[in-house]
Amino acid sequence: MEKLEQPISVLLVEDNVLNQKLIFLNLSKYGFKIDIANHGREALEKLEHGQYDLILMDLMMPIMDGLETTVAIRAKEKVSNEHMPIVGLTANTYDADREKCLSYGMDEYMAKPFDLQEFFSNLKKLNII
Numbered sequence: 001m002e003k004l005e006q007p008i009s010v011l012l013v014e015d016n017v018l019n020q021k022l023i024f025l026n027l028s029k030y031g032f033k034i035d036i037a038n039h040g041r042e043a044l045e046k047l048e049h050g051q052y053d054l055i056l057m058d059l060m061m062p063i064m065d066g067l068e069t070t071v072a073i074r075a076k077e078k079v080s081n082e083h084m085p086i087v088g089l090t091a092n093t094y095d096a097d098r099e100k101c102l103s104y105g106m107d108e109y110m111a112k113p114f115d116l117q118e119f120f121s122n123l124k125k126l127n128i129i
Contacts, residue, residue: 001120007032008032008054008129009051010027010056011035011036011050012024012055012056013037013038013042013055013066014056014061015058015061022114023056040064040066043055053128054123054128056087057070057088057089059088059090059092059101070086070104086106087108088106089111090109090110091111107126
């Protein structure tokens with residue numbers, strides 16, 4: 001895995017500070033630009049004002065979880081005709097979780113702990129790199 005030729009802007013929606021730091025440090029060294037939201041409502045606010053290439057979305061968060069947030073984003077996209085790639089993040093690794101994420105409108109799904117190689121593989125699948 002090499003440093004990116006062009007920076008990719010990521011909105012990380014994650015309530016756990018340790019996970020935020022781990023993902024931030026892992027991705028920063030490859031040239032990603034990361035903005036952090038602590039829950040879904042904060043993510044929706046940031047999306048109103050910022051431009052992102054990708055959202056990394058934790059599923060289980062207080063205030064507004066990742067599934068609710070994804071549904072809200074997809075509803076807005078029906079009006080704007082745009083599509084934001086969303087990769088779900090969860091500590092659960094059941095096959096049903098992946099299907100659930102996709103059924104709510106996420107593009108891909110990753111289990112925690114965050115795996116850099118899997119992340120890059122997902123970016124290729126989603127044609128982001």
